[in-house]
Amino acid sequence: xxxxxxxxxxxxxxxxxxxxxxxxxxxxxxxxxxxxxxxxxxxxxxxxxxxxxxxxxxxxxxxxxxxxxxxxxxxxxxxxxxxxxxxxxxxxxxxxxxxxxxxxxxxxxxxxxxxxxxxxxxxxxxxxxxxxxxxxxxxxxxxxx
Numbered sequence: 001x002x003x004x005x006x007x008x009x010x011x012x013x014x015x016x017x018x019x020x021x022x023x024x025x026x027x028x029x030x031x032x033x034x035x036x037x038x039x040x041x042x043x044x045x046x047x048x049x050x051x052x053x054x055x056x057x058x059x060x061x062x063x064x065x066x067x068x069x070x071x072x073x074x075x076x077x078x079x080x081x082x083x084x085x086x087x088x089x090x091x092x093x094x095x096x097x098x099x100x101x102x103x104x105x106x107x108x109x110x111x112x113x114x115x116x117x118x119x120x121x122x123x124x125x126x127x128x129x130x131x132x133x134x135x136x137x138x139x140x141x142x143x144x145x
Contacts, residue, residue, distance in 0.1 A: 003072060003079050005043040009036045019043055021074035044081040045071055053080050091115055094144065098123075098136050110136040112144055 007017045015038065047053045047064050055075060056065045062073045064080060071079075091114040100106035100123075108123040119141065120126075125134035133141075 003043045003045075003075065005039070005041050007039040009038060019072060021072055044079055045069065045075070046081050046083055048083040048085060050085065053077065053082055055080075094140070096136070096140055096143075108136055110140050112140055 002022070003019055004022050005017060005019050007015060010016045045064060047067060047069070049067060051066055053064050053067075055071075055077060056063045057073075062071050062075055063069060064071055064075075093114070094112040096110045098108045098110060100108060108121060110119070110121040110123075112119050119133070119137045121134050121136045123134050123136055126132060126137065128134075
C-alpha cells in the first residue's frame, strides 16, 4: 500500500501532480478529465535530520516529526526516506610558537582556527592592544590570508 505520485497534463497543457495512497498494485483511473499521461511513480517523503523520523497524528492531520512536515493521512514509516546529514570535517588549527623579544625563556602561542576564522594569542600584547590584535596575530593573519 504505497504512496503514488501521478503527473499528467491538464486541458491547458500545464503539469499537474497528485499524490495518493493506493491499496492495490495496479493503477486504474477514468481518463475523462485527465490530459495526456506524463509520469507515474512510487513516492517517498524525504526527511533530513539527525533524529529518526516518526509519524504523528494530531488534530485530524498527519505529520513527520521532528520536522513537522504535513503528509497524507495513510503515510507509514516505510514511505519516508531518511537522509542522514554528513558529519562536518573539522579543520585543524594553525599553531605558531614565537619566542619573546624581551625574554628568550618565554614563548607565545598564536593559534588560528579555520572553522571560525578567529585568532588567539597568549601574549600580554593581545589584551593591551585596542583592537585585540597583537603583533603575533597580525603576522599570522598575513600568512593565512
